[in-house]
Amino acid sequence: xxxxxxxxxxxxxxxxxxALTLVISGAAVLQIGLTSLGLQGWPCPILHLTGIPCPxxxxxxxxxLLFQGDWQRSIRYHLFAPLFVFAFVLIAGSSVLPRSPRKRxxxxxxxxxxxxxxxxxxxxxxxxxxxxxxxITQASFVKLIQG
Amino acid sequence: xxxxxxxxxxxxxxxxxxxxxxxxxxxxxxxGILGLICGLYTFIWGWMNATRxxxxxxxxxxxxxxxxxxxxxxxxxxFNYSVGTPMTP
Numbered sequence: 001x002x003x004x005x006x007x008x009x010x011x012x013x014x015x016x017x018x019a020l021t022l023v024i025s026g027a028a029v030l031q032i033g034l035t036s037l038g039l040q041g042w043p044c045p046i047l048h049l050t051g052i053p054c055p056x057x058x059x060x061x062x063x064x065l066l067f068q069g070d071w072q073r074s075i076r077y078h079l080f081a082p083l084f085v086f087a088f089v090l091i092a093g094s095s096v097l098p099r100s101p102r103k104r105x106x107x108x109x110x111x112x113x114x115x116x117x118x119x120x121x122x123x124x125x126x127x128x129x130x131x132x133x134x135x136i137t138q139a140s141f142v143k144l145i146q147g
Numbered sequence: 148x149x150x151x152x153x154x155x156x157x158x159x160x161x162x163x164x165x166x167x168x169x170x171x172x173x174x175x176x177x178x179g180i181l182g183l184i185c186g187l188y189t190f191i192w193g194w195m196n197a198t199r200x201x202x203x204x205x206x207x208x209x210x211x212x213x214x215x216x217x218x219x220x221x222x223x224x225x226f227n228y229s230v231g232t233p234m235t236p
Binding site: 019020023043045056119 | 153156157159160163175177178180181183184185186187188191195213216217220221
């Protein structure tokens with residue numbers, strides 16, 4: 001496993017690859033679209049097999065509620081949905097922007113990531129958040145995610 | 148039929164774990180955590196690196212199992228998530 005510091009960019013390497021950002025953006029739009037229509041999107045095998053939600057379970061529904069303006073219920077589904085929506089906007093933006101503004105956005109994002117290490121901190125906090133929900137409010141957490 | 152759907156999901160989980168391990172090994176812990184949180188990212192990453200990492204067979208198997216799992220579980224009502232479920236008190 002390559003050594004990786006907390007301040008190593010996570011978002012920026014994704015944003016630099018235009019093909020990857022297009023695929024991720026398309027998949028995210030499809031996932032959110034299907035979920036908002038009440039249709040089957042990307043299934044979580046962990047939840048389906050074990051009945052235990054994974055760290056990302058609820059993010060899509062929380063994002064849909066966020067786009068619908070229902071902040072309160074969005075955060076109840078998943079506290080980190082606003083951050084993931086922000087990351088999605090950055091990724092989607094870098095897939096469609098012309099070269100010059102795209103370069104400026106990527107450089108600004110890289111600088112911000114290297115200075116704050118926020119992307120790495122958010123990912124670690126998200127896992128801790130998941131563990132806390134699982135250990136402290138497991139029954140209501142599972143019931144909420146399973147619908 | 149539901150049992151078959153569960154088997155498909157188990158196959159998907161196995162493929163996910165294999166690709167997730169590759170993700171951890173090649174991209175580091177933080178990207179690995181991102182892959183754990185968002186299985187869709189792991190799936191996309193797997194396909195983008197399938198040839199380089201020689202996991203094309205696993206990715207094809209994962210794709211087929213995923214499609215079958217979705218179809219079978221939808222037929223049997225295995226996936227029944229919904230947006231807007233009333234909050235538990």
